[in-house]
Amino acid sequence: MQLPGRLAAAIEVLSDLETRHRPASEALRDWGVSHRFAGSGDRAAIGNLVYDALRRRASHAYAMATDTPRALVLSVAVRDWGETPEGLVESFATDRFAPDAITSGELARLSAPDPLADAPDAVRADLPDWIVPLFAEAFGAEAVAEGVGLTARPPVDLRVNRLKSDLARVEKGLKRFAPQRAPIVPDGLRLAPGTRAARTPNVLVDEGYLKGWFEVQDAGSQTVAALAGAVAGTQVLDYCAGAGGKTLALASDMDNHGQIFAHDADRNRLAPIYDRLKRAGVRNVQTRPPDPELLEDLNGHMDLVLVDAPCTGTGTWRRRPDTKWRLSPEQLAVRVGEQAEILDEATKFVRPGGHVAYITCSLLPPENTGTIAGFRSRHPEFVPADHFALWAKAFPDTAAVPGLGRDALWLSPARSDTDGFFISVLEKRA
16 A cells, blocks of 8 residues: 555544544554455554544644544644655545545645644643643643653563563664663663654564563653562562553562562453463462452551552553543543542551552543542551652662652653653551
8 A cells, every 4th residue: 555545544544433432443453354455564554644643633633724534644644744745636646545635725734834833732732621731730831841742652662571681682682673771760671663654563572572581561660660669578569460560570670589469450451460470480479369358368468559550541642642532521530539449448458667659650630649648638647758769779870850759750751751650659657
């Protein structure tokens, strides 16, 4: 397929999203199944067009004066992929798979030199209108810049598994992908995102991954896992373990010494952890399925309880931009309620002098500082740890990032060149 045919396919996928209100990954998968003539390069290019359109949907729609799938894709081709309006007109005329010919009105919009000059903050930040005040609360004058940071293509970040390998070996094995050191974390490598139609490197079929030498994990996720402060010989409960990404990171930090209990309220989310633990060579993890009775023996005994709470995922909008436009205030309110319940439940497992580390991949204050403030009002025995000291211990050779405060850490693409994360570590006083 040539570019015009790929643009037509991206328009078709975006139209499907608009009609059926489902995740972009599902729509792209189904399009590929029903168009088997399309090669892997075509599917990658179409996926890139769709995700690029969703990352900057507000600004592309503003520039084109309409948010139709066709307008979004044409704007991406010119403003993100570097095509010229005249070049598109010419290529459309010679490709039978191309969309309908570009109109004079579309040509004028595509040729406008600075279409966002007078755009409101929500458009310039590519955020839903109701999210802008929350970003302003979190980031002040940098709110628009933080929104823009979530519109770029994300890299592929890897965490070297020190239980089985080391940075130099993994770096050498992935040399063909030109890996760079990831920000902040000492065991992180980064594969840069491609441009235009470039495919994302599939490291899951690499020999090193299959041998357990590394895991795919954003540098921000690695950072907050390290900041939680798990050390060899301690007792740790990963209360919302999910597929086990942070569990594996904690096991590596603990060098397989001590004990980690991996629990999740959803058996389906927890299911992948078993194969991952085996591949990574982790020996100090016990899984605890979602049965409250199976956790009773841990009450009051944990040195650290990690609560990687279910959240809106706003910090991952680079990777899942379709969720940005589906999120509602009602959904946020539900998440905040769930987080309060989970934190209250987690407190009973922490011993006096132990810690709870509350983590979200969200950038919204109600889920972060708001949840922590409510928790502390209900549980005054928990007080924030000194996060400057935690940082110095976890990353002695790395300068602190702008989002670090004494009581918490905020990470974001604009601040730390990672996905968005929040962490607050609290100590349980006797």
